[in-house]
Amino acid sequence: MKIEKLSFADRATDLLRAEIVQGRLAPGTRLTEIDLATQLGTGRGTVRAALAALEAEDLIVKQPYTGWAVRDISQKTLWETYTLRCALEGLAARLVAGALTTEIRDALHAAFQRLEQAEASGDGGERVAADLGFHRTLVNLAGHDSLSRQYFALSNKFEWLYRWSENHWPSRIDLASWHRPIVDAVLSGDPDAAERAIREHGESSLADDLRDFAELRRQSA
Amino acid sequence: MKIEKLSFADRATDLLRAEIVQGRLAPGTRLTEIDLATQLGTGRGTVRAALAALEAEDLIVKQPYTGWAVRDISQKTLWETYTLRCALEGLAARLVAGALTTEIRDALHAAFQRLEQAEASGDGGERVAADLGFHRTLVNLAGHDSLSRQYFALSNKFEWLYRWSENHWPSRIDLASWHRPIVDAVLSGDPDAAERAIREHGESSLADDLRDFAELRRQSA
DNA sequence: TCGTTGGCGATTGTCGACAACCGCTAATCG
DNA sequence: CGATTAGCGGTTGTCGACAATCGCCAACGA
Structure with missing residues (x-):
């Protein structure tokens, strides 16, 4: 049995990322190395490595000699993240559809069933998790490290943006019917159709969120 | 006048990246923090930050408690990098074609002229630089941070793979005619056509390189 | 009054020392 | 003889101390 032993720095990274992604650290929150170090019971160098990693993931920003802060969320952030995701998932869908195996079919079906169950349960957290899990599964099935x-x-x-927007405008889209076209297209084995399906999916979720974001802005103005 | 003052860590990152990308550090080369620190005349923490950054860029790999090493290059490395580039540039081409301005046209023309001049000069290094520059220009014109x-x-x-392959099998493709379809398609303002053009470009360069790579393997076997 | 300058508190940038860990070799023990 | 283990050299993992820099505010002078 191979046990993966994570370093303090890696654990600090995971912990901080979870804090941000799950919304416990609001956008704009300032982070100071010493505070985090004392809170985590670790040294400053360790925290520093974790913060650098999160900066590479574009979750936080650094101002030299001044401090770190959780990134702000803007309409452009939404647009950029959604379009980028669309492009990457398009490649994944294309690859998966072009190299179907029994394992892949099973994995996709499992991910989709989780979606259905999450939808049936009505648990908001599980709905988000199942949604994200489906997309992650699809990408990882592409065999493209x-x-x-x-x-x-x-x-x-x-995920950060998703949970953030769910807090501001909970959506009640039916996850199963929302994702079925993707599963169907990918399993059809047609790379073009698979890419098209995931793009339509991505584009309409972007449109929805941008609309809701604008609505939010208008109300608070 | 705003002067951008880089930290030692950032300069070390740039320096090491250049060493790797330009082929002065062969794939598989081991890197030890203390050696680098003494060579760069800096402390180990600084080098460590630089190495972590390069690991995030997937140029080097870390083995805990053992050391760092420049990544190896395999056929799969080529395939993954080319396909990923294709997907990202596809998005960029689509965006640029969909939002043409005079500045964009000028910048694209300038990048293309540099290609023509590089081809005419016959300077191998400049050819590579102009080729990479063209693609980088296109992507940065998309206005997508x-x-x-x-x-x-x-x-x-x-760039690393490009220079590496140029050392093993110098290609004599005509850069101008190779890239003209991209410029034409993007400037036509049709996002679909632009994406198609850059995809064909990427797919055929991948095919060429994979063929040459296989050839190289066959000869050395 | 307004712009400049000097100092201050806060935070990061850098560094070297020590601890933890890995892979290997050789000694040990059944 | 084979398997296990103890030790060793080498490298990274972690930490706290000190230096460099930034933003701010108040004192100062034209």
Whole structure:
């Protein structure tokens, strides 16, 4: 049995990322190395490494000699993250559709069933988790390590925005019917159709969120 | 006048990246923090930050408690990098074609003219630089910060592979005619056509390189 | 009054020392 | 003889101390 032993720095990274992604650290929050170090019971160098990693994932920003802060969320942030995700998932869908195996079909079905169950349960947290899990599963099935790496960071950022927007305008889209076209297109084995399906999916979710974001702005103005 | 003052860590990152990308550090080369620190005349923490950054860019790999090493290059590395680049540039081409301005036309023309001049000069280094510059210009014209960020790291990796392959099998493709379809398609203002053009470009360069790579393997076997 | 300058508190940037860990070799023990 | 283990050299992992820099505010002078 191979046990993966994470360093303090890696654990600090995971912990801080979770804090941000799950919304416990609001956008704009300032982070100071010493505070985090004392809170985590670790040294400053360790925290520093974790912060640098999160900066590479574009979740926080650094101002030299001044401090770190959780990134702000703007309409452009939404647009950029959604379009980028669309491009990466398009590649993934294309690859998966072009190299179907029994394992892939099973994994996709499992991810989709989780969606259905989450929808049936009505549990908001599980709905989000199942949604994100479906997309992550699809990407990881592509057998493209670099893509999976890139997508890991991007999906965290996406999860952050997703949970943030769910707090501001809970949506009641039916997850199953929302994702079925993707599953169908990918399993059809047609790369073009698969890419088209995931793009339509991405574009309409972007449109929805931008609309809701604008609505939010208008109300608070 | 705003002067951008880089920290030692950032300069070390740039320096090490250049060493790798330009082929002065062969794939598989081991890197030890203390050696680098003494060579660069800096402390180990600084080098460590630089190495972590390069690991995030996927140019080097870390083995805990053991050491760092320049990544190896395999056929899969080529495939992954080319396909990923294709996906990102596809998004960029689509965006640029959909939002043409005079500045964009000028910048694209300038980048293309540099290609023509590089081809005419016959200078190998300048040919590579002009080729990479053209693609970077296109992506940065998309006005998509996250995309530019991601592409920055990817284009460095690509440059690394490009220069590496040029050392093993110098190609004599005509850069101007090779890239003209992209310029034409983007400037036509049709996002679909632009994406199609850059995809064909990427796919055929991948095919060429994979063929040459296989040839190289066959000869050395 | 307004712009400049000097100092101050806060935070990061850098560094070297020590601890933890890995891979290997050789000694040990059944 | 084979498997286990103890030790060793080498490298990274972690930490706290000190230096460099930034933003701010108040004192100062034209």
